Amino acid sequence: KNQVEQSPQSLIILEGKNCTLQCNYTVSPFSNLRWYKQDTGRGPVSLTIMTFSENTKSNGRYTATLDADTKQSSLHITASQLSDSASYICVVSEMGGATNKLIFGTGTLLAVQP
Amino acid sequence: EAGVTQFPSHSVIEKGQTVTLRCDPISGHDNLYWYRRVMGKEIKFLLHFVKESKQDESGMPNNRFLAERTGGTYSTLKVQPAELEDSGVYFCASSQVKNPYEQYFGPGTRLTVT
Numbered sequence: 376k377n378q379v380e381q382s383p384q385s386l387i388i389l390e391g392k393n394c395t396l397q398c399n400y401t402v403s404p405f406s407n408l409r410w411y412k413q414d415t416g417r418g419p420v421s422l423t424i425m426t427f428s429e430n431t432k433s434n435g436r437y438t439a440t441l442d443a444d445t446k447q448s449s450l451h452i453t454a455s456q457l458s459d460s461a462s463y464i465c466v467v468s469e470m471g472g473a474t475n476k477l478i479f480g481t482g483t484l485l486a487v488q489p
Numbered sequence: 490e491a492g493v494t495q496f497p498s499h500s501v502i503e504k505g506q507t508v509t510l511r512c513d514p515i516s517g518h519d520n521l522y523w524y525r526r527v528m529g530k531e532i533k534f535l536l537h538f539v540k541e542s543k544q545d546e547s548g549m550p551n552n553r554f555l556a557e558r559t560g561g562t563y564s565t566l567k568v569q570p571a572e573l574e575d576s577g578v579y580f581c582a583s584s585q586v587k588n589p590y591e592q593y594f595g596p597g598t599r600l601t602v603t
Contacts, residue, residue: 379531407590418493418580418594419532464532468590476545477524477592479532 378402379467379480387486392455396483398448398465406470410439410450413462413482422450422463455487491515493595495581501601507569510598514563514583521564522584522592523556527577535579538564539586571602 379400388394400408407426411419423432423439425448432439436453452459465480494513502508514521523535535554536546540561549556553572558564568575578599582592 409590416596418582418596420594421591424590476534476537476548477522477590478534479524481529481531 379465379478381463381465381480381483383483384481385484385486387488388455390455390457390487390489394452394455394485396450396452396463396465396485398450398480400446400448400465400467400478400480402446402467402469402478404470405443405446406468408439408441408448408465408467410437410448411464411466413464415461419464419466452485457487457489460485460487493581493583493593495579495595495598497598498596499599499601501603502571503603504573505570507567508571508600510566510568510579510581510600512564512566512581512583512595514581515593517585518583518593519561519586520584520589520592521558522582523564523566524580524582524594525577526580526597527574532580535566568600571600573602576600576602 382397409424410422413419422437423434425432425441438451441448462482462484464482466477496511519540521538524532526532534548537544538558541558555567578597580597581595584592
């Protein structure tokens with residue numbers, strides 16, 4: 376069964392600090408992996424997307440890494456801001472098939488405190 | 490450019506009643522997807538339209554759920570009759586055929602069945 380697991384489930388950090396979120400997946404064959412940010416009451420918004428051949432991708436203060444051999448990814452947030460408080464979801468796409476099905480992790484709920 | 494919109498934002502209905510959710514994708518996006526997140530679980534795929542055709546409906550939980558996309562523009566998801574376990578947040582996403590994995594999500598409809 377294709378799964379995406381994330382850790383930790385929740386995290387509280389102080390404003391200005393860095394943090395790293397983890398994602399392990401068993402999806403195969405793998406097409407791409409992306410990290411989404413979901414603010415409360417909003418839909419998920421894509422932060423980064425990486426294919427099999429990429430091992431790092433940055434978007435401002437967000438840096439994602441991918442190790443396709445160990446099937447692990449991380450999202451590093453630098454110099455956190457209050458607006459970073461949200462749920463961060465790791466999403467993996469299967470390769471091939473007639474549809475573009477996304478497989479979601481349960482997310483990490485991040486709270487940035489002043 | 491307007492994003493994906495969903496209506497209503499919230500719906501509270503009684504068990505046995507019928508509810509219809511609507512999704513308006515981004516203009517020009519032929520791919521339209523429905524997802525659902527039930528309490529404490531990950532977001533899960535329900536079905537995928539390409540224009541007005543159902544490409545993949547493998548995620549639809551049972552025959553109480555009916556999705557349509559007449560004319561290939563907006564889509565509706567009807568639940569009839571609703572059961573308690575149908576409560577959750579229903580997301581719609583859309584993407585272009587040439588870039589199917591870049592899915593843009595709507596804000597979701599929170600459905601509560603009492």
